[in-house]
Amino acid sequence: MLGKRHGILLVVSGPSGAGKGSLCTALLRDCPEVGFSVSATTRRPREGEVDGVHYYFLSEEEFQKAIDAGEFLEWAEVYGRRYGTLRGPVEKMLAAGQDVALDLDTQGATMLRKIRKEGVFVFVLPPSFNELKRRIIGRGSETPAEVERRLREGMGELRLLSLYDYVLVNVSLEKTLRRLQAILEAERCRVSRQECLPNLL
Amino acid sequence: MLGKRHGILLVVSGPSGAGKGSLCTALLRDCPEVGFSVSATTRRPREGEVDGVHYYFLSEEEFQKAIDAGEFLEWAEVYGRRYGTLRGPVEKMLAAGQDVALDLDTQGATMLRKIRKEGVFVFVLPPSFNELKRRIIGRGSETPAEVERRLREGMGELRLLSLYDYVLVNVSLEKTLRRLQAILEAERCRVSRQECLPNLL
Numbered sequence: 001m002l003g004k005r006h007g008i009l010l011v012v013s014g015p016s017g018a019g020k021g022s023l024c025t026a027l028l029r030d031c032p033e034v035g036f037s038v039s040a041t042t043r044r045p046r047e048g049e050v051d052g053v054h055y056y057f058l059s060e061e062e063f064q065k066a067i068d069a070g071e072f073l074e075w076a077e078v079y080g081r082r083y084g085t086l087r088g089p090v091e092k093m094l095a096a097g098q099d100v101a102l103d104l105d106t107q108g109a110t111m112l113r114k115i116r117k118e119g120v121f122v123f124v125l126p127p128s129f130n131e132l133k134r135r136i137i138g139r140g141s142e143t144p145a146e147v148e149r150r151l152r153e154g155m156g157e158l159r160l161l162s163l164y165d166y167v168l169v170n171v172s173l174e175k176t177l178r179r180l181q182a183i184l185e186a187e188r189c190r191v192s193r194q195e196c197l198p199n200l201l
Numbered sequence: 202m203l204g205k206r207h208g209i210l211l212v213v214s215g216p217s218g219a220g221k222g223s224l225c226t227a228l229l230r231d232c233p234e235v236g237f238s239v240s241a242t243t244r245r246p247r248e249g250e251v252d253g254v255h256y257y258f259l260s261e262e263e264f265q266k267a268i269d270a271g272e273f274l275e276w277a278e279v280y281g282r283r284y285g286t287l288r289g290p291v292e293k294m295l296a297a298g299q300d301v302a303l304d305l306d307t308q309g310a311t312m313l314r315k316i317r318k319e320g321v322f323v324f325v326l327p328p329s330f331n332e333l334k335r336r337i338i339g340r341g342s343e344t345p346a347e348v349e350r351r352l353r354e355g356m357g358e359l360r361l362l363s364l365y366d367y368v369l370v371n372v373s374l375e376k377t378l379r380r381l382q383a384i385l386e387a388e389r390c391r392v393s394r395q396e397c398l399p400n401l402l
Contacts, residue, residue: 123392161392162392164392165391165392166387166390166391166392167390167391167392167395168390178386179386179387179390181383182382182383182384182386182387182390183383183386183387183390185379185380185383185384185387186367186380186383186384186386186387186388187387189367189368189369189380189383189384190366190367190368191324191362191363191365191366191367191368194368
């Protein structure tokens with residue numbers, strides 16, 4: 001057996017509509033040993049979203065208070081709404097050796113990369129521009145102007161790809177999930193992540 | 202779909218008796234898309250080994266001729282016998298985008314790391330010292346003095362671990378194989394290995 005190691009911070013990011021949310025949900029369903037940090041946000045819940053499960057839905061005032069108190073590991077403003085990851089629960093899981101998955105927009109991921117170089121950063125892409133459009137419209141939670149803006153910004157986000165370790169083109173959720181699991185499994189075997197030599201020889 | 206990429210050079214190495222040979226055989230059986238380079242050696246065939254399949258069995262003179270002609274990507278002398286990887290077939294497969302697995306002793310792997318930094322280097326460890334001893338004796342092809350020497354040198358090889366990217370403790374072949382496949386799958390998704398951006402957006 002290999003020695004004890006620090007948990008892996010697995011950041012799943014990419015343009016809105018690439019499917020990173022569904023991918024993280026599927027990962028946590030299949031890998032119950034992976035911890036998940038529920039994000040805080042000031043946006044309104046979509047159909048079926050539950051407070052404390054999908055997000056902590058905060059008011060602008062509550063969110064600002066948490067920023068001022070230094071409670072966020074990262075936070076970002078996306079399409080006029082704020083999203084953030086609470087620092088405490090994440091650091092606790094990592095220190096205990098638990099891997100933690102974060103579903104972040106590219107702004108938050110870029111910020112986190114700077115302070116968490118050892119994290120594993122995965123960029124999820126939609127298979128095509130048309131598919132991206134179909135998914136964003138199909139979600140039904142954005143106005144036509146918002147759809148337009150998300151598509152335009154999604155294209156711009158491609159230039160951030162070089163900040164990431166891995167790229168997944170999300171053609172089918174099942175295949176992409178299998179690859180994400182392979183990435184996590186491989187990273188657990190990295191020599192640089194072993195804190196002590198195996199207890200052998 | 203991601204763009205065309207160069208093949209991955211997957212080097213599987215570790216102390217004699219760790220099980221890297223069986224692991225490579227199993228990888229090639231399950232992943233027929235992976236190319237394998239048959240090594241050349243001056244050692245005598247073990248029971249069941251076939252010339253041109255498990256090794257090219259060369260005389261000392263033939264081996265020296267290939268060295269002089271620059272035909273080896275790496276070669277090493279281990280326990281008085283020479284082992285080497287022929288350069289031509291490997292480079293041809295890699296250039297065509299095919300991943301290639303190499304089963305190398307730590308001497309050859311160390312040499313190759315210097316000139317092939319982009320390769321993926323995996324160190325395979327036996328689960329314990331006693332298990333290593335059991336495997337080497339069980340193979341029945343070494344004299345007691347050779348067994349003793351292999352065990353002593355195997356311990357010394359542990360200091361080379363930091364030259365590798367990944368480490369696998371070979372408790373069960375099935376589990377270790379699954380991890381090796383995950384490493385290959387993950388490495389295929391590395392941003393740094395994509396030669397052109399996906400044809401999208």
